[in-house]
Amino acid sequence: MATTDAKILAKGLNLLEELAQSTEGMTAVELASSIGVHKTSAYRYLNTLIQGGYIRSDGDGRYQLGNKILELGSQLLRRMPLRETAHPFLVKLSADTQKTVHLCVLDGHDVVYIDKIESHRTLPIMSRIGSRAPAYCTGVGKALLSGLPTDQVVSLLRETTLEKRTPNTITDPIKLLEEIKLTAERGYAVDNGEHEAGIKCFAALIKGFSGDMMGAVSLTGLKREFDNPEELKKIITAITKTATEISRALGHASS
Numbered sequence: 001m002a003t004t005d006a007k008i009l010a011k012g013l014n015l016l017e018e019l020a021q022s023t024e025g026m027t028a029v030e031l032a033s034s035i036g037v038h039k040t041s042a043y044r045y046l047n048t049l050i051q052g053g054y055i056r057s058d059g060d061g062r063y064q065l066g067n068k069i070l071e072l073g074s075q076l077l078r079r080m081p082l083r084e085t086a087h088p089f090l091v092k093l094s095a096d097t098q099k100t101v102h103l104c105v106l107d108g109h110d111v112v113y114i115d116k117i118e119s120h121r122t123l124p125i126m127s128r129i130g131s132r133a134p135a136y137c138t139g140v141g142k143a144l145l146s147g148l149p150t151d152q153v154v155s156l157l158r159e160t161t162l163e164k165r166t167p168n169t170i171t172d173p174i175k176l177l178e179e180i181k182l183t184a185e186r187g188y189a190v191d192n193g194e195h196e197a198g199i200k201c202f203a204a205l206i207k208g209f210s211g212d213m214m215g216a217v218s219l220t221g222l223k224r225e226f227d228n229p230e231e232l233k234k235i236i237t238a239i240t241k242t243a244t245e246i247s248r249a250l251g252h253a254s255s
Contacts, residue, residue, distance in 0.1 A: 011035055012045050016065070019055060025062035073130060082215050083114050086206070086246045090117045093219065093242045097235060100220045102127060104140040106213070109160045111141045114215070136160055136176055137169050139191035139203035140216040146184040147205045147213030153180055166197040187240050189216075193223055200226050202235055204243030209251035217243050 014035040019026060026034070032042035046063060049055045053068035086103050094101040094117040103115035110132040127133070135141030136157065145153050154177070162171040170176050183189040191201035203218035219239045226232050 008045075011037055011041070012049065015042070015045050015049070016054065016069070019063060019065050020069075022064075025064040027061050028063070031063065082206070082250070085249050086215070086217065087115060089242050089246050089249070090115060090217065093117075093217070093238060094119050097219060097238055099225075099235075100127075102140060102218045102220065103215060104138075104144070104218070105215045106135060106141070106144040107132070109135055109156055111135050111138055111144060111216075133195060134160070134163070134165075136162060137165055137191065137194040138218075139189045139201035139220075140218045142180055142183050142189035142191070143203040143205045143216040143218070144213060145180045146189065147207070150177070150181075153177065165195055166193055168193045168197075170194060188236055191218075198223055202239045204240045206243050206250070207247045207252040211252060214247070214250060217246065 015031055018031055018034045028042045028046060029039055031046070032039045035042070037045075046055065046057075050057065050066070053066045055063050055069075056066040057063050082105070083103060090101045090103055093099075098119045100119060101117040102113055104111040104113050106112075111134075113127050113129055113131050113133070116127060116129055133141065135145055145156070148156075154173075157173050157176060162173065162176070163169070164171050170179060179189075187204060189203045191199075191203070193199055195201075199220060200223040201218050201220045203216050205213060206215045206217060208214040217239065219235060226235065
């Protein structure tokens, strides 16, 4: 019985994951096909999740995530000391630079965006709180990887499909390792339009009490906005200073 219950729970979670990937919702038939169950079972899972507020249907036969998911996600974010501690620093950094600012953590081969502050000049970039992106081609990702031992970075890159997302994406593992080493040496990472064409990003590692990797903060803008050398110098100083301030607030005694 316990095994059956576990399988039912797994199917219900699979259903939620499928809905999370859909921007327009899905029908019961589509969901049944996606998670590999009969339509009758899919309806049973859907009805249970609707009663709990985890999904909703607007009467058009399509299902979407419900407000309960948003509530749970918000509670999780509020309990993350990194996000709570970093938030006021992110707000200041965005206000000072008039750029979009992100806070990310590493999750396997990806980065997860846990906070985002936009300036009044909002950029047409894909990021949103809770979304994911590959670590190898993002500024925050390279900053986070620079906080790992080399052998762990090598292992992650071996398990990652290095897709050419833009003409500037680095897909050579050796060059990526050199880039990550350079990031650690200079104290900041650069995404030169490697994840999204025309978008440039500077990021720096955030450390915890014992010097361990906690997250990364980034500053993003259009590539042409960083052409001025003096302005670029100010940007790099701002992002590294912010990362240091957040690290200190988390208890890291930087030199």
